[in-house]
Structures are given as C-alpha cells and as structure tokens.
Amino acid sequence: MEKYIHEEIRTREDIQVRFDIYRDSNNLITNHWHNSMEIIYIREGCMDVTINNFQHVLEEGDFVIINSADVHSTYCHENCLVILLQIPYSFLKKSIPGYDNMRFERTLRSEEDKSAHIRSILLEMQSINDEKPEGFSLRFFSLLYDFLYTMVQSCKVEIDTAVKIRTDKNLRRLESVMNYVKSNYASPITLEEASAVIALNPEYFCRFFKKYMGITFLEYVNRVRLARVYExxxxxxxxxxxxxxxxxxxxxxxxxxxxxSTYGCTPMQMRQSRNPF
Structure with a gap:
C-alpha cells in the first residue's frame, strides 16, 4: 500500500481532529480525496497544491482550504514546515447545520482581515499543541469552533446538491480504480484492465478519469510509482x-x-541527499 504523509485521516482522541506540524522535502502526494476538510498552512518553505485542476503555489504565511471530496495533490519543496489541520466529515456535519450543501472558499469578503484571523487561530493551535497546558483540549476546541465560525461567516459558498450527488457517486467509482492501482502498481497495468474495474470501455474511461482526477490514467499510475520509488x-x-x-x-x-521533471534531480542524487555528510 502506498504510504502518504497525510492521505489517511488519523484523528486524535483528545481533540477529535488531526492536527500535525511536520517538516518535509521533495515529497509528492498524488491526486486523491477524502471526506475531511483539510487546511494546509505553510510556516516555512514552499508547496505546490493542486485542487480540482487549479494549481496554487503556497509560500511562507499562505494557507489553502481543501473541501470534502476535492481532488488534490501536493508537492513539498525542500525543507518545508507545514501545519496540517484535518476535520472529519462527521465532526463537520454535527457542528455545522446544512454542511452537505456548502463548501468553503477564500472569497474577496474573506481576504485580509479574516485570513489574518485564520492564521492566528492556526498558530495558537500550534502553540497550545506544543505546550499542552492543563485544560489543553478545552482551549483547542474553542479555537476549532472559532475557526469553523469564521469559515461559515466569511468563506461559505452554497453548492448545487444534484451536482454534488453525481460527483460523489463518480468519485466512489474511481476509488475502486485507485485501489486497483495501489494493489497492482508493481506489475504492468493496461487501460483495458483498469476500465474493466468499473465496467467502462477504455476510450470513455480515459475521458472519465481525466475529468474527475485532472490527470490522465497513465500519469496517475506513473505518479503512484514515483512516490513509491521516492520512499x-x-x-x-x-x-x-x-x-x-x-x-x-x-x-x-x-x-x-x-x-x-518531478524532483529536479536523478534518483542517485536524491539518494545521496539523505546523507549529505
């Protein structure tokens, strides 16, 4: 199974979300999605984030909102320090009335004052997570609800329920293909084999995959293999x-x-970089 830094959602019992501060270099996490909402905040360095075919280059102080079921990929440049917050779908649905009919985007009305407030919340989350004072979880939850309140007040966008239902259905179909690739990437994989997983002819399968994943099926398979080679x-x-x-x-x-093209060096140079002295 492919090992990703933040694809699998591992929540903490004390705060019911995933909150991590991690440092990474040259790590590619290929196109995927999950039901959690994800916030990536760059403390140091630079990261390329692609969300639903739109590419964002995040530098120090930048953050991005990744909604439930957004297809996204990330690539950490050298020595990147990241705050990662992932809020499970169950928590969001329980906490925000009508959550299934909305998404969150950084709109004009949310820009500088609200963005600064969001940054301050994430930084205080990091501080209290590092120190873990008495009553830590109480303070963390208050910050988490402040964060969600700010999202609802400043970043909420209504969505078309019919489009969401159709997209969710098609993503579930594609999940079967992705699982097939992760189980078989070490062997040759043909378009015929992959399309048969969801009972489509190869020509339609190619269009279907590109529409929802933003890359071709071959590109996806190659990225899965690249990530495994890197590991x-x-x-x-x-x-x-x-x-x-x-x-x-x-x-x-x-x-x-x-x-x-992906890492800017050869495999031998990459290996040598792990032990520079």
Missing part, C-alpha cells in the same frame, strides 16, 4: 535498478524523464 530511495538500501523493478518501472527512459 524506497529514502528508506532502503536497495539498488536503484532493484527499486525500479519492484515498483513496476519498466520504461527506464520515461521513468528518468518523469523523475527529473
């Missing part, structure tokens, strides 16, 4: 040839082109 380069002593073979990378020339 093996950084965490194992296997030969590069062995790593490529175990992750289904049979076209060496294409792989090298994709790797350099």
């Amino acid at each position: 093996d380069l950084m965490n194992t002593d296997l030969t590069i040839t062995g790593i490529l073979e175990r992750n289904g990378c049979t076209n060496y020339k294409l792989f090298m082109k994709n790797f350099k």
Whole structure:
C-alpha cells in the first residue's frame, strides 16, 4: 500500500481532529480525496497544491482550504514546515447545520482581515499543541469552533446538491480504480484492465478519469510509482535498478524523464541527499 504523509485521516482522541506540524522535502502526494476538510498552512518553505485542476503555489504565511471530496495533490519543496489541520466529515456535519450543501472558499469578503484571523487561530493551535497546558483540549476546541465560525461567516459558498450527488457517486467509482492501482502498481497495468474495474470501455474511461482526477490514467499510475520509488530511495538500501523493478518501472527512459521533471534531480542524487555528510 502506498504510504502518504497525510492521505489517511488519523484523528486524535483528545481533540477529535488531526492536527500535525511536520517538516518535509521533495515529497509528492498524488491526486486523491477524502471526506475531511483539510487546511494546509505553510510556516516555512514552499508547496505546490493542486485542487480540482487549479494549481496554487503556497509560500511562507499562505494557507489553502481543501473541501470534502476535492481532488488534490501536493508537492513539498525542500525543507518545508507545514501545519496540517484535518476535520472529519462527521465532526463537520454535527457542528455545522446544512454542511452537505456548502463548501468553503477564500472569497474577496474573506481576504485580509479574516485570513489574518485564520492564521492566528492556526498558530495558537500550534502553540497550545506544543505546550499542552492543563485544560489543553478545552482551549483547542474553542479555537476549532472559532475557526469553523469564521469559515461559515466569511468563506461559505452554497453548492448545487444534484451536482454534488453525481460527483460523489463518480468519485466512489474511481476509488475502486485507485485501489486497483495501489494493489497492482508493481506489475504492468493496461487501460483495458483498469476500465474493466468499473465496467467502462477504455476510450470513455480515459475521458472519465481525466475529468474527475485532472490527470490522465497513465500519469496517475506513473505518479503512484514515483512516490513509491521516492520512499524506497529514502528508506532502503536497495539498488536503484532493484527499486525500479519492484515498483513496476519498466520504461527506464520515461521513468528518468518523469523523475527529473518531478524532483529536479536523478534518483542517485536524491539518494545521496539523505546523507549529505
């Protein structure tokens, strides 16, 4: 199974959400979605975030809102320090009346004063999470509800329920394809095999996949393999040839082109970077 830093939602019992501060470099998390709302706030460095086919370049002090079921990907540039807040769908639905009929976006009316307030909430969350004083969870929950109140007051956008139902249904279908890829990426995967998972002909499947995922099926498979190669380069002593073979990378020339395009270096240079001295 592919290991992502923040694709799987692991909430904490004490605060009922996921709240992490992590540092990372050169990590690619390919297109995926989840039911939680996600906030990414950059403390240091730079991150590329693509949400529903729109690319954002986040630098120090920037944050982005990723709504439930938004298809998104992230790429951390070198030495990036990130605050990550993920709020489960169940918490959102319980806390916000009519949540299923809304999404949150940074609109003109939310820009500077409200954005500054959101940043201050996230920074105080980090501070109290680090110190964990007596009554920590009480204060954290008050900040969390302040955050959600600000979202509802300043960033709420009504959505078309029929469109949401159709999109959710199609994403559930695509989830079967993604699970198939994650289970079989080490072997050759054909369009015919992937399209058969959801009973579509290959031509329609290609259009269907690109529409909802924002990338082609081949690009998705290659990104899954790239992420696995990166993990093996950084965490194992296997030969590069062995790593490529175990992750289904049979076209060496294409792989090298994709790797350099994504990470800006060769696999050998990437491996050497983990032990610079």
